[in-house]
Structure formats: C-alpha cells, structure tokens
Amino acid sequence: MTIASSRAQAEALDATDPLRSLRDQFQLPEGVIYLDGNSLGAPPKAALARLRHTAESEWRQDLVKSWNTAGWFDLPKTSGAKIATIIGVAPDDVIVTDNVSVNVFKLASALWTSAPGAIAYMEGEFPTDGYILQGLSQLTGARLLRIPETGLGATPDALPTDLRILVKSTVHYKTATVADISAWEQAAAHKGISIIWDLSHAAGLIDLDLANAGAQYAVGCGYKYLNGGPGAPAFIYVARKAAEKLDQPLSGWMGHAAPFDFADDYTPAPGVQRFASGTPPILSLSALDAALDLFAGVSMAAVEAKAATLGDLFLSRCVQLGLQSISPTIGARRGGHIALHHDHAYEVVQALIAQGVIGDFRMPDLIRFGFSPFYIQHTDIWDAAEILQSILANQSWRDPAFAHRQPVT
Amino acid sequence: MTIASSRAQAEALDATDPLRSLRDQFQLPEGVIYLDGNSLGAPPKAALARLRHTAESEWRQDLVKSWNTAGWFDLPKTSGAKIATIIGVAPDDVIVTDNVSVNVFKLASALWTSAPGAIAYMEGEFPTDGYILQGLSQLTGARLLRIPETGLGATPDALPTDLRILVKSTVHYKTATVADISAWEQAAAHKGISIIWDLSHAAGLIDLDLANAGAQYAVGCGYKYLNGGPGAPAFIYVARKAAEKLDQPLSGWMGHAAPFDFADDYTPAPGVQRFASGTPPILSLSALDAALDLFAGVSMAAVEAKAATLGDLFLSRCVQLGLQSISPTIGARRGGHIALHHDHAYEVVQALIAQGVIGDFRMPDLIRFGFSPFYIQHTDIWDAAEILQSILANQSWRDPAFAHRQPVT
Numbered sequence: 001m002t003i004a005s006s007r008a009q010a011e012a013l014d015a016t017d018p019l020r021s022l023r024d025q026f027q028l029p030e031g032v033i034y035l036d037g038n039s040l041g042a043p044p045k046a047a048l049a050r051l052r053h054t055a056e057s058e059w060r061q062d063l064v065k066s067w068n069t070a071g072w073f074d075l076p077k078t079s080g081a082k083i084a085t086i087i088g089v090a091p092d093d094v095i096v097t098d099n100v101s102v103n104v105f106k107l108a109s110a111l112w113t114s115a116p117g118a119i120a121y122m123e124g125e126f127p128t129d130g131y132i133l134q135g136l137s138q139l140t141g142a143r144l145l146r147i148p149e150t151g152l153g154a155t156p157d158a159l160p161t162d163l164r165i166l167v168k169s170t171v172h173y174k175t176a177t178v179a180d181i182s183a184w185e186q187a188a189a190h191k192g193i194s195i196i197w198d199l200s201h202a203a204g205l206i207d208l209d210l211a212n213a214g215a216q217y218a219v220g221c222g223y224k225y226l227n228g229g230p231g232a233p234a235f236i237y238v239a240r241k242a243a244e245k246l247d248q249p250l251s252g253w254m255g256h257a258a259p260f261d262f263a264d265d266y267t268p269a270p271g272v273q274r275f276a277s278g279t280p281p282i283l284s285l286s287a288l289d290a291a292l293d294l295f296a297g298v299s300m301a302a303v304e305a306k307a308a309t310l311g312d313l314f315l316s317r318c319v320q321l322g323l324q325s326i327s328p329t330i331g332a333r334r335g336g337h338i339a340l341h342h343d344h345a346y347e348v349v350q351a352l353i354a355q356g357v358i359g360d361f362r363m364p365d366l367i368r369f370g371f372s373p374f375y376i377q378h379t380d381i382w383d384a385a386e387i388l389q390s391i392l393a394n395q396s397w398r399d400p401a402f403a404h405r406q407p408v409t
Numbered sequence: 410m411t412i413a414s415s416r417a418q419a420e421a422l423d424a425t426d427p428l429r430s431l432r433d434q435f436q437l438p439e440g441v442i443y444l445d446g447n448s449l450g451a452p453p454k455a456a457l458a459r460l461r462h463t464a465e466s467e468w469r470q471d472l473v474k475s476w477n478t479a480g481w482f483d484l485p486k487t488s489g490a491k492i493a494t495i496i497g498v499a500p501d502d503v504i505v506t507d508n509v510s511v512n513v514f515k516l517a518s519a520l521w522t523s524a525p526g527a528i529a530y531m532e533g534e535f536p537t538d539g540y541i542l543q544g545l546s547q548l549t550g551a552r553l554l555r556i557p558e559t560g561l562g563a564t565p566d567a568l569p570t571d572l573r574i575l576v577k578s579t580v581h582y583k584t585a586t587v588a589d590i591s592a593w594e595q596a597a598a599h600k601g602i603s604i605i606w607d608l609s610h611a612a613g614l615i616d617l618d619l620a621n622a623g624a625q626y627a628v629g630c631g632y633k634y635l636n637g638g639p640g641a642p643a644f645i646y647v648a649r650k651a652a653e654k655l656d657q658p659l660s661g662w663m664g665h666a667a668p669f670d671f672a673d674d675y676t677p678a679p680g681v682q683r684f685a686s687g688t689p690p691i692l693s694l695s696a697l698d699a700a701l702d703l704f705a706g707v708s709m710a711a712v713e714a715k716a717a718t719l720g721d722l723f724l725s726r727c728v729q730l731g732l733q734s735i736s737p738t739i740g741a742r743r744g745g746h747i748a749l750h751h752d753h754a755y756e757v758v759q760a761l762i763a764q765g766v767i768g769d770f771r772m773p774d775l776i777r778f779g780f781s782p783f784y785i786q787h788t789d790i791w792d793a794a795e796i797l798q799s800i801l802a803n804q805s806w807r808d809p810a811f812a813h814r815q816p817v818t
Contacts, residue, residue: 029470040473043464051464051692055457059639061438063767064449072639099687101661102511109548123673128662128687131675135658139518140549146673221688230468230481230691249544252510253537261772264532264555266540278508278537279630281693282639283460358472363670 002309003316003330010378013309018302019373025294026375033384035359038201038337038370041227041291050290051229054283075285076254076276082292083226083235086300087199087218088209094237096222096285097276100200102250103219103236104132106275107196108165110248111217112142115194117164124149126173129198133167156180156187163193170208170218171201171335174362176311176327178206178335185214200224203235205307205336205373207300216242225336225372228288233280238272252277294374303373307336310371310381314338317385321392326366337370350402351391357384411718412725412739419787422718427711428782434703435784442793444768447610447746447779450636450700459699460638463692484694485663485685491701492635492644495709496608496627497618503646505631505694506685509609511659512628512645513541515684516605517574519657520626521551524603526573533558535582538607542576565589565596572602579617579627580610580744583771585720585736587615587744594623609633612644614716614745614782616709625651634745634781637697642689647681661686703783712782716745719780719790723747726794730801735775746779759811760800766793 004010014020025044028034034042058066067073080094087094097103108119119142121130130146137144145163148154159166166188170179181197188195197218202208204225210218216239222232238246247268253259254276257267268274312330315338319325327338342348342365349361359369371381391397413419423429435451437443443451467475476482489503496503506512517528528551530539539555546553554572557563568575575597579588590606597604606627611617613634619627625648631641647655656677662668663685666676677683721739724747728734736747751757751774758770768778780790800806 027469029472032472034472036473040468040476042472043469048464048469052461055452055460055638055696059449060436060452060457063438063441063443063451064445064769065762065767066639067449098507098511099661099689101663101687102507102659105659113548126662127665127671127673127675130673131660131662131665132658134675135656135660138656139522139658223688229464230475231688231694232692233690234687247544247547249541249548250511250514251540251544252508253535253540254510256536256540262536264536264539266536266543278510278643279632279640280508281642281690283641283693283696284690285640287464287692353474358474360473 003312004378004382007379007382010382013378017306019306022294022374028375031356033357033380035357035369035371035384037372038224039360040230041224041372042375044227044291044294046293047229047287047291051283051287054286072282075289076280079285079289079292080235086295087203089211089237090240093240093272094235095272095276096233096235097280098234100198100219100221100234101128101132103234104129104167104196105136106248106250107217107219108133108136108167110246111165111194112140114246115164118143118145118162119165120145120147120163121167122147125169126198129167156184159187159191159193161191165194167196167198169198171206173201174339176335176337178333181213181215201335205303207304222288227291229284232288233285236272236275238275240271243271243274248275250277254278306373307371308334310373310376310378311338313378313381314369314385321389336372337368339366339368341365342367344397346405347397347402348391351397352388355387357387412721413787413791416788416791419791422787426715428715431703431783437784440765442766442789444766444778444780444793446781447633448769449639450633450781451784453636453700453703455702456638456696456700460692460696463695481691484698485689488694488698488701489644495704496612498620498646499649502649502681503644504681504685505642505644506689507643509607509628509630509643510537510541512643513538513576513605514545515657515659516626516628517542517545517576519655520574520603521549523655524573527552527554527571528574529554529556529572530576531556534578535607538576565593568596568600568602570600574603576605576607578607580615582610583748585744585746587742590622590624610744614712616713631697636700638693641697642694645681645684647684649680652680652683657684659686663687715782716780719782719785719787720747722787722790723778723794730798745781746777748775748777750774751776753806755814756806756811757800760806761797764796766796
C-alpha cells in the first residue's frame, strides 16, 4: 500500500482511483473539505432530485395514490434489498425501518422472548445500544451485563457462558476498530449467544460478507456512508430462517401479514417484514432509496481499500505532527475515520472549520476525521493535513473566537 | 347550522368561510377533488419550500453543521410545541418522534412498568394500537383485555375495575365517531386507569382541549390533518408531572439528559424529551414543521365547525342517494370523514377516481370520504356529490376496468 509523500503523489493516486467517477455524483460545497461523512454523508445529486420528485410530483400531484403508484409501500423492501447487497446478505432479509435504537430493541426483545437469558452490551461502544438494553432490562427483568472495553474480557473467547444476547459494533464509533465478525460469531455459536451487529459505521464502507461470516442479526443507520440524508431511516437484517421464529413486540400494522384487512389480531408477515412497525417517513426514505443506487456495481472491496489509503495518508501526516491517535495504526484494518487526542481538541476543530475543513469534536479531547471514499480524494486529505499543520504550527486555534462552545454534534 | 341545497348556497357558504384564505396555501392538482386528506393531507406550499431548503441548502451546503445552525436538534421540540397549541396542552409537553405504533408502545410500557396491571384496547378501532399491546403482553406477560366495540361494555362507566391502561381513539378511523374525552377520563380516574389517546384522526381537526379534559397521555400522526407529508413523524404528549415518573424502554440516545456526553449509563431527559428514541428523520420532520405553521392563529373551533358543515352537506346528499352511513348523523359531533356502505364500494371508488374525486375504499364494503377544512370547500362537496350521483344513476361503476383490484391504501 502506497502512502503519498507529496501532493503530486496524492494526485497520482486520485488519477488511478477506481472510484474517482463517484465524486461527480455529489455536489459538494465550494471551498470545503468535508471530513465528517462518518457522521452525516453528503447528498448524492440523485437523492436531491428524487426528493424533489417525491415531494412535488408524487405527494403534490398524485397525493394518496402514490402509496401504490409510486411504490411507497414497497420502499422499505426496495431499499432493504439494495442494502442487503452492500452488506452481503440475501435481498429479502433486510428492510428499512425506524432508527437504530428502535431496531436494537426489536431484535433484542424478540430474541429474549424466544430464549430468555442474560443480555449484554460492550462498554465504550456507541451508547444508544447499551441504553436500549438497559430499557429492555427494566421492562422485562432481563439480566443485563456490560462487557469490558479492554483486556481479555473484551475478546470473543471471554464471553460469559450464561450470556444469550450481545449487541456489538462492527466498527467502533470512536476508534474505528473493526471487529472480526467471523471470530465473534464462532465463539458465540459455541456458547449459544446471538450477536446483534450494529453496522452504523460499517455499512457502505467495509467489505462485509455478513451471511458468510455467520451473522444472523444486524441493524444500521442510513445517514453515514450510505448518504441517505440527516436522520435517514435505519435498517434491520434478520436471516430468513431466524426471522420466522421471532416475534418482535413493536408489532405495528406495517409488520402485519395483511395490514389492510384491519383485523383485530396481529399475524406477523413472513420474514424480516415482521420487523416493520408503523408508517415509515416516505420523504426521508425516498432520498435514502435513491442514494443507495450509487452502490450499484461498486466493489465494496475497492471502497474499503480506498478508505484505508485515505486514512493511512492522513494518519501518517498526523504522526509527523506529533498527534496521538486512538485508531488502529497505519496498515491495520480500520473503519472510515481516525480519532486523535489534542488538549484543545474543541478549539482546533473550530479553527479547521473556519478554514473549510470539517471534522468533529468528541468529548473530552478527541478530533475525529472521516474519509468517505465516494467523494473524498487523496488530494483532499493532503490539503486538509496542510491546513491542520498550519493551525498547529501557528497555534491559530488560540483565537478566542474558537473557544465559544456550541452544542456538539 | 345551514346545509346548502344548491350550488349557489354552497358558494355562499364558501364566501363567508372564515378559513377560506387557507386554501391558497396549498397547490392542489388541477381537476381533482381531494376527499382523502384524512388518509394523507395535501402538501402546504410552505412545506414543499421548506423541504427544498432543508435538502438543497441545509444538507447540501452546510452539511453536518446544520444539526446546530439549522436547528435540526431542536425540531422534535419546535414542532412539538406547535402541535401542543393545536391539541390544547402545554408547549413543553409534546415532542415529535417515531411513529404512532412505536409511541403507543413507549407510553403503554412506561405506564405498565410504573404500575403493572391489565392493559386494554378497543375492539374495532385502528388495529395497530391493539397489535402493539399484544406485542407488549407477549414480551412482559401483561394481562391483555379487548373492550367490546358496541353495547354497554363500550361506555366509560363499564370499564373493568382491574384495568390499568387503555388505548383509545379520539376519532374512530372508520365511523368518525368522536369520543367524549372528559367523560372517559372521569370514569377512568375513579378506577385508576390511565388512558392513552390516539389522536391520529383528531389532531388538526377537532377542537381538542386535552389538558382541561384531564388527558395526560396521547399519541398522534403528522400526515393526516396536520399535512406533514407521507409517513410524517408522529408525536407524543405526556403531561409534565406524569412524565417525570415514567421510564420508557426505547431509551435511545436522543432521550438522554446529556446525549453528547456519550456516557455508558442512561439518564432520562426531563419531561417528555425522555420519550425520544434515536436520530429523527430530518427531511420528513422539516416538512412537518413547516406544515404546522399553517395552524398559527387559526381557531380550532372554526376548523371543527367547518368540517361539520362539509360533512353534513355530503351526508345529506348521500342520504338522498339512498346510501347508508355508519358515521354519526347530520348535526351530530363527528370527525372529518364519513363512511358509507355500498355492495360495490371498491368499484364505485375507482369510478370516482376516474372522474377526479379521490376517496378511499375500506374492506369489505365501505367508501370513506374525508373533508379537510384547510383546502376543501362547500362547492367541492357539492360537485363531488353530483359526480357520485351520476356514477350511481348510470351505474358506470360496472365498467370492468374498475373491478381490477390493486393493493389498497
């Protein structure tokens, strides 16, 4: 793997980048290097166009008929099938519905009902997963465990034998560490543990081969590397043979086998469709559905490889600047971002934004930079690193204007 | 109350309609009389404009910064406060979040956790409410009752004394019968029953005075009379003093007291904010937020009164045509729609649509017409009734083209 050591070398990498044509599918703002696509993906032109069509034509002109004529009813399945291809599972095994938190609840409670036992989350991973299990435990009395973040306890082989359900991130939201799905699934299978994978920072970035790795349950969000728009609906994957045995308690009418019979009694739809709840937000869902089309024909191996070279380049520059990273090192398997310590992380992020480089701040002292391979190029990374170097060298982050704190995203 | 008996009289009613200026806030398609706003409200021009701005400017141009700069974080509260005014509760006691099904689950499970006991839904009301309680019962073992639809058992005084939680519609989705909230709350209070009101067919139409009527818990959808767009996010109302005692199990990070601390342990936010779950769908939420501005300064008494005269006019014509209605009679309190029997209801609805009158079909033999007072006028009702009369007189619904069934909305 080549790490560019000059802007000319970065340009050369861009020229041979197999994904280079994808950048034209986006209309990025002038003068901005956007290194926060791991938080909110930039809008594909096609998603903006589709949203206009859904609003101005389908909603305004065709009104309620669009549930049938524009395929609104089928959108959770239609977009689910596109995500299925991206994460490596059967097309019928994914639907788009609700948000990640709600979907974790559906899966964990359905699994707990079918086989009650201890439930667990990973200390230090994105906290909503743990919050949801705390809520489930409070409601049902399920025994709740917290698996330690570091040390032997955090390895697959150390999973408690009395554990039944674990929620685990595929890519860590802070460090970008990638979990070995096969290894975890193998260890879990021996102990009868079901793993719910949170793919939020992995879907659309990592070359997942989820079904072959033995994963049966996953959730993920639509607004990071899938570029579906702010708060885009989330997805849920349940392997078909597992879905048929599960009853999830958020059994709204959209998960009914025959929703328009308006029967008083709930009968779950076949497969993962039973994990739908109520009426989905069509405007948001429509934008996501169009954004997903950018993945058609794209090699996820190429996407992951480009994320690695982009991250390696930025990391190599940051190491030269003396910054400490908490992310996997150069050359290691890593998600689409890196996180760096700085005693004045907040101020440095503000100073970067003032110069058009958008990253984000994470409490208490982390700067996080994300590299979305669809629209970030090696020259962007090079230029952003130059700006960071200048800010640190001049200590221009000490400008009092950068110390004023807003709520952080 | 005057019922027009000629088109000229309908025109006269339109000329003095205090809400007549609102129609110009919509851009209805040419040649269509839209009598299905009870299923999907038509788009306010302001909602379409706002959606364009949110997508093309906030998302595309300002990217992740818009969570702060465009007020995305506050949208659940901002739009909740607007809904609070419409339904007659304190501004801080409503947030927009998730869908109706999910919100029923949150409220029912939070109430059940705080005081376990029997939970119940009303037979024949919109089934998702019952489905969700069936799901909650299956998960927790809560005893589940179904209150009969008709007869003495359906009156507030007949509620079982061992009941603790009841989900009840304010306006019935089929018949449009309006429940007497005060009477139900008084009967419930004597027996220690908490009522969760489903306002889906009431919010934005009925002059609700929810807090004064004693209601403490409600949910409702954003896409019917609130005109927020297809599948617009739903809302949840919890009276402040009740909210502080409740812990809901879908405890996602957006309901946390300090979501950006990323703490491992969940601490609920004050008040109804603890009923938020995960990241909300901003594109859909933004359209709803703009749609709600149409209610500013509008008298809900005038809205309900206009719905009554529109419905009375249509019903009087349908009675003349010999059609049987299952909705409350002329002059009675009624929601924004009427439902009529016809042995060939499906075909009649298709024949109407072919002539530009959009109503909907409900299994097995009902035609449902809705009258959204913001954009439907008395002359629309008159003209639609003329077309219906002609279709029935000529039996033009017998055209085989109208018998081809699509999935129904």
